[in-house]
Amino acid sequence: MIRVNSLSVGSRLLPLSLDVDKGQTLHVIGPNGSGKSTFLSAIAGLLDCTGEVYYGDLSVKESSVALLASYRAFLSQSDRPAFNLMVAQYLALSVPNSAQHDSRTVDEVVVELATLLELQDKLHRPIHHLSGGEWQRVRLCAICLQVWPSLNPHAQLLILDEPAAPLDIGQESLLYRLIKKVSDMGITVVMSNHDLNRTLSYADKVLLLNKGVVQQYGPADEVLSEKQLSSVFNTEVIKATVNDKPVLIFN
Structure with missing residues (x-):
């Protein structure tokens, strides 16, 4: 479980508290400048903040960045590095130290992730020769290696800052x-x-x-109401049903 108690970051993020259970997916939404990236960086232990964040019984505030890296992985919004590497070499940098000796398991996970993300033919390509969508999928592959349970038994949390931004609809x-x-x-x-x-x-x-202020926290169908979304995003939002599934329509 991830527990957040009275977390705040100056005026950028006012105090908030929440719990996320093991294996759950939490989406952080809001207009640009609402504090989404600030919240993600804070729970990753990368910002000075007040309040408490726990990964299970591990206190983020009392842990080093090196220790936190054993429990969580954080994919930020960033450009590709100045140095150039083959994709396979870049992925190797994200393999946890505890798994370095088990090359067979590492290879199996890399193949599984590369297949899932359709990167099989990119492993021996220089990262500077990749398109934006290809590079983002390589970054996703690398960050998942850090917390893949068979490589890292301590892993509890994967944090992703707008991971779909560079992806087309198929890649998404x-x-x-x-x-x-x-x-x-x-x-x-x-x-x-x-x-x-x-x-x-x-x-x-x-x-x-x-x-920087929490408007609501809870199940998706409760938080994503027409009235609330219309107010926060300053545009008309209608919830319709298409093929028996709810769909949001923006005017």
Whole structure:
């Protein structure tokens, strides 16, 4: 379980508390500038903040970055590094130290992830020769290696900051298959997201922020109401039903 108690970051994020159970997926939503990335960086232990965050019994505030890296992985919004490597070499940098000696298991996980993310033909390509969507899928593969249970038995949390932003609609489907796979293995996933229909379909819990203030936290169908979304995003939102599934329509 991930527990957040009275977490705040100056005026950027006012105090909030929540729990996310093992294997659940939490989507953090809100307009640009609402505090989504600040929240994710804070629970990753990368920002000075007040309040408490726990991964199970592990206190984030009392732990070193090196120790936290054994319990969580954080995919930020960032460009590719200045140095150039083959994809396989880049992935090797994310393999946990405890798994370095077990090359057979590492190879099996890399093949599984590369297949899931359709990267099989990219492993020996330089990272600077990749498109934006290809590079993002490589980053997703690498960050999952850090918390894959067969490589890291301590892993509890995967944090993703707008992971779908560089992906096309087909690649985005691969992303959500990956998230389902990770959560089914008992890893909690916390991610920011702008596609509210994806949130409606895939999130177990939703945190809605606006200007650093919590508007609501709870199940997706409760948080994603027409009235609340219309108010927070300052546009008309209608919830309709298509093929027996709820769909949000934006005017």
